[in-house]
Amino acid sequence: MQRLAIDMDEVMADTLAHYLNRYNSDFGQSLTKAELGGKRPFDTLPLAHREQVMTYFQDPEFFADIPLMEGSQEAISKLSERYEIFITTAAMDVPCSFTPKFQWLARHFPEIQPSHIVFCGDKSIIAADFLVDDNVRHLENFRGEGIVFTAPHNVHETRFRRADSWPDVERLLL
Amino acid sequence: MQRLAIDMDEVMADTLAHYLNRYNSDFGQSLTKAELGGKRPFDTLPLAHREQVMTYFQDPEFFADIPLMEGSQEAISKLSERYEIFITTAAMDVPCSFTPKFQWLARHFPEIQPSHIVFCGDKSIIAADFLVDDNVRHLENFRGEGIVFTAPHNVHETRFRRADSWPDVERLLL
Known part of the structure; x- marks a missing residue:
């Protein structure tokens, strides 16, 4: 076999849908997968948002709910x-x-x-x-x-x- | 390479030394590696001790201190x-x-x-x-x-x- x-x-x-949902909810945005063509989402975010977004991946709950x-x-x-x-x-x-x-x-x-x-x-x-x-x-x-x-x-x-x-x-x- | x-x-x-140390301490025994030839330690224990010994492996601390x-x-x-x-x-x-x-x-x-x-x-x-x-x-x-x-x-x-x-x-x- x-x-x-x-x-x-x-x-x-x-995981990406989950990440975008959380980001949009936290920052009042409406970023979609279609807007990311060829890029990782993190690289498209305003610099001022990045510090908070990085914490998503230190949160075990984030992974539980994908x-x-x-x-x-x-x-x-x-x-x-x-x-x-x-x-x-x-x-x-x-x-x-x-x-x-x-x-x-x-x-x-x-x-x-x-x-x-x-x-x-x-x-x-x-x-x-x-x-x-x-x-x-x-x-x-x-x-x-x-x-x-x-x-x-x-x-x-x-x-x-x-x-x-x-x-x-x-x-x-x- | x-x-x-x-x-x-x-x-x-x-891990075995750690396990025997803990077992000997908990039950006042002096079981050694040499007495285990060919057997897994668990199979040599008195039945009355086995339930408690099984909990060792549900304890994250056990693994930290090996x-x-x-x-x-x-x-x-x-x-x-x-x-x-x-x-x-x-x-x-x-x-x-x-x-x-x-x-x-x-x-x-x-x-x-x-x-x-x-x-x-x-x-x-x-x-x-x-x-x-x-x-x-x-x-x-x-x-x-x-x-x-x-x-x-x-x-x-x-x-x-x-x-x-x-x-x-x-x-x-x-």
């Missing part, structure tokens, strides 16, 4: 019939996210066993055939075939097969 | 000149250990970058050339060469090259 590694933030979890990426549960359920699934998330950048990420997976993806969850940093350590990830740095380091999951910050990337959505991942891999 | 993956508990950290395995700092420092080192620990079995394990590594091995720390379950996901581990199940699953680090529960294992101590690991790999 081939092995499929899947990233969490911006792939299984709509909504599902549309279609992720259904697609991962189907993919698990054909692939051995591992969840591989770069949690080491944000140690306060360990427990809420683990609990988030248990809540939304109870069929994924803890033995198949990996918190890592450099994804070159992952032994799998495919990696679905929004982060180009991780796809570059990965030793199998990387599939880029579309997010505003990666729209100009052309070196990997691309999935714009979970139905797209199904089309590529099933 | 070849890549060396290293387990934490019973390899970098003398002493270093003798020679681990010196050896890992030398090995890092020849190998790219990743720390690969099966933390997913014990979610309350995430943060104390991360902090323990930062305190005792500050030169190891967070990007090179991996919390996992099934170590078949680890892409590395060598894995030093006391747990035979992980060595069996690993895709590179496993080296068994001697602990009471693995003394009868013969399928892997064996290191009885950190100087032994240096002799095998340097």
